[in-house]
Amino acid sequence: MxxxxxxxxxxxxxxxxxxxxxxxxxxxxxxxxxxxxxxxxxxxxxxxxxxxxxxxxxxxxxxxxxxxxxxxxxxxxxxxxxxxxxxxxxxxxxxxxxxSLGVNIFFELNAHLARIMANFNDYNVSMEEIHHTQKLDAPSGTAITLAQGVIENSEYTSWTLDKAKEKEISITAIRQDSVPGTHSVFYDSPIDQIEIKHTAHSRxxxxxxxxxxxxxxxxxxxxxxxxxxxxxxx
CATH class of the missing domain: 3.40.50.720 (NAD(P)-binding Rossmann-like Domain)
Known part of the structure; x- marks a missing residue:
């Protein structure tokens, strides 16, 4: 080829x-x-x-x-x-x-979890992505795809890099040297937190x-x- x-x-x-x-x-x-x-x-x-x-x-x-x-x-x-x-x-x-194969499996896990959590109103979802300092866009495309997976399977309607309003997903974008890509999805309630995470070791x-x-x-x-x-x- x-x-x-x-x-x-x-x-x-x-x-x-x-x-x-x-x-x-x-x-x-x-x-x-x-x-x-x-x-x-x-x-x-x-x-x-x-x-x-x-x-x-x-x-x-x-x-x-x-x-x-x-x-x-x-x-x-x-x-x-x-x-x-x-x-x-x-x-x-x-x-x-x-x-990444692992990330695409993570996308599926994220969507499945969102469908489950849509029934539990005490939990608020947020996300964090960490990438190398050379990455030009924020949030990452992967984080946007993760947010879209939640939006399609819940009552959330949009994402933001700022403080989240009602039905918005807060995404925190962090830039650090030599980080290929780490993505976390958090569901927080007053009594506990559920987290799923994907960490890339290289590109x-x-x-x-x-x-x-x-x-x-x-x-x-x-x-x-x-x-x-x-x-x-x-």
Whole structure:
């Protein structure tokens, strides 16, 4: 499989390593000032760039009918436009706020717990995410996905980085050196606390998941998520 890397920072380099280990070839790398010349030779593209570049990168792939995987966060105000364009061009697009197998299992656990806790009004939910200081967006895309999982399965309606109002989920975003990603969901009552937590030890899981998603999307048309890749939609 010939892979294009859109974004060649720390994640891009780890993705390259994992892809080569799995027998694939990196035929194109785009850094911030690069052009799209050569992108057309790719079988699939993996975008781990920056929020300001993600939409342009994804559109370039859709224009060339190249399946594209995006793990860039912080651009989701344009997500529905990308979905519409993908469908119009009969392309293939997969966005994941986190490609780690463990995190996607954590998403399912979070949604299941939210359904249970929706019956217990004495508990208030809040979240905390900790990432490396180079991370540009806050809260993380993973934290937003976790919040959305609670919102879809409870009476909560939104999330905030500020002090939570009624039916809002408070998210605390912390930036520390060399932290790949830690996410916690808390349910607090006057008498106790329930906590679920995922801690990433390195970025390898994110990179491997992105390569697996790229392998999976070849030959498909439509808009997908890691739930499709991992067969978690049942």
């Amino acid at each position: 010939k892979i294009a890397l859109l974004g060649y920072g720390k994640m891009g380099r780890i993705i390259e390593e994992k892809a080569i280990q799995r027998g694939h070839e990196i035929i194109y790398k785009k850094e911030s000032e690069g052009t799209f010349e050569g992108l057309e030779k790719a079988d699939v593209a993996i975008d781990f760039s920056v929020p300001s570049a993600a939409v342009t990168n994804i559109k370039a792939c859709l224009d060339l009918n190249i399946p594209v995987i995006s793990g860039t966060t912080g651009w989701l105000e344009e997500y529905e436009n990308i979905v519409k364009e993908c469908k119009e061009k009969q392309g293939a697009f997969l966005y994941g706020s986190n490609f 390898d899981g994110f990179a491997l998941g992105a390569v697996i998603a790229a392998e999976w999307i070849i030959g498909k048309k439509g808009v997908f998520s890691m739930k499709d890749v991992l067969n978690l939609n049942k």
